[in-house]
Amino acid sequence: MINETALAPASEKQLFWQGVKDCVPTLLGYIGIGGAFGIVGSASNFSMLEIVLLSVFVYAGSAQFIICALLVAHTPLSVVVFTTFIVNLRHFLMGLTVAPAFRSYSIWRNIGIGTLLTDETFGVASTKLMGQHRLQASWMNGLNITAYLCWIASSIVGACLGQWISNPEMLGLDFALTAMFVALLILQLQQVASAKLKPMLFVVGYTIIFMFVLMLFLPSHLAVIIATILAATIGVLTER
Amino acid sequence: MSTTASFIWIIIGCAIVTWIPRVLPFILVKKVILPEVIMRWLSYIPICILTALIVEHVWKVDGAGISAISVDLPFLYALITTVVVAIWSRSLSITVLVGVIAMAIIRYFT
Numbered sequence: 495m496i497n498e499t500a501l502a503p504a505s506e507k508q509l510f511w512q513g514v515k516d517c518v519p520t521l522l523g524y525i526g527i528g529g530a531f532g533i534v535g536s537a538s539n540f541s542m543l544e545i546v547l548l549s550v551f552v553y554a555g556s557a558q559f560i561i562c563a564l565l566v567a568h569t570p571l572s573v574v575v576f577t578t579f580i581v582n583l584r585h586f587l588m589g590l591t592v593a594p595a596f597r598s599y600s601i602w603r604n605i606g607i608g609t610l611l612t613d614e615t616f617g618v619a620s621t622k623l624m625g626q627h628r629l630q631a632s633w634m635n636g637l638n639i640t641a642y643l644c645w646i647a648s649s650i651v652g653a654c655l656g657q658w659i660s661n662p663e664m665l666g667l668d669f670a671l672t673a674m675f676v677a678l679l680i681l682q683l684q685q686v687a688s689a690k691l692k693p694m695l696f697v698v699g700y701t702i703i704f705m706f707v708l709m710l711f712l713p714s715h716l717a718v719i720i721a722t723i724l725a726a727t728i729g730v731l732t733e734r
Numbered sequence: 735m736s737t738t739a740s741f742i743w744i745i746i747g748c749a750i751v752t753w754i755p756r757v758l759p760f761i762l763v764k765k766v767i768l769p770e771v772i773m774r775w776l777s778y779i780p781i782c783i784l785t786a787l788i789v790e791h792v793w794k795v796d797g798a799g800i801s802a803i804s805v806d807l808p809f810l811y812a813l814i815t816t817v818v819v820a821i822w823s824r825s826l827s828i829t830v831l832v833g834v835i836a837m838a839i840i841r842y843f844t
Binding site for chain 1: 737740741742743744745746747748749751752753755756757758759760761762763764768771773774775776777778779780781782783784785786787788789790791793795800802803809812813816817820821824825826827829830831832833834835836837838839840841
């Protein structure tokens with residue numbers, strides 16, 4: 495029996511809501527880190543307005559923590575901005591990976607997607623891309639906008655809770671992000687064709703080794719970018 | 735609810751340097767077709783970058799040189815638990831939930 499609704503292409507609205515749904519499993523990561531950011535921000539004497547401005551306009555987890563830490567230490571503006579640039583540079587590589595999937599959409603929709611691209615939405619999108627080789631802009635918007643709103647809301651709640659919780663790490667919520675990266679990595683590896691799995695695992699191994707070596711003399715955010723570039727290059731060069 | 739002019743400048747500066755690397759690839763890819771070898775190179779990026787972001791917190795660096803680097807053991811234990819759960823469950827939500835609980839329990843006892 496043929497189900498007609500299943501054959502009809504999903505509408506923009508359906509795709510958007512599918513994106514919202516696909517974002518749900520990652521929300522604990524946003525709640526954990528966004529909440530922790532609000533707590534840390536208010537503990538460092540930043541006002542609610544300042545915490546919200548950072549979450550709305552910078553919208554980058556680790557960079558926001560670093561900005562707070564640098565400002566508390568009275569770091570000059572130019573250093574804060576440059577550090578933020580380096581910390582967030584990895585989004586360039588992430589964008590380059592998922593952007594080709596959106597080529598057929600208008601430049602403005604592409605800019606909209608890029609503006610809200612984060613580690614997490616990149617992780618979900620690249621995992622989906624691996625399985626089905628194409629992505630829809632409406633689905634990506636559902637994913638991105640859900641994540642963005644949840645991030646802002648969590649940092650507000652965190653800032654309100656700041657006076658009661660002094661040590662957010664005790665709750666283990668900061669680990670939500672790493673746990674999510676682990677799940678996405680394993681999901682991607684499980685989708686790799688069995689013939690390619692061994693080379694892929696080698697590339698994972700190279701990344702770990704490069705990270706260990708690079709972190710000896712580089713800030714970890716630069717190490718992430720360089721280790722990724724080196725390991726991916728070895729991956730291509732050793733392909734058969 | 736207050737802020738200062740210098741804080742507003744920080745927000746503007748940080749927002750611009752974060753936004754440009756985010757949107758640039760999407761504009762670039764519209765204008766030029768990337769060669770096949772670059773596309774193959776990019777296919778490795780998700781796995782490499784996720785691995786790098788995971789192991790970034792395994793090592794604690796305090797100062798310079800090989801002796802300044804140490805393993806964050808509670809983090810490593812939680813990480814191993816999470817990897818096992820991820821392979822077994824194949825579920826994003828279960829992995830995140832178990833990972834967070836594991837980390838909270840490990841921190842409580844260490």
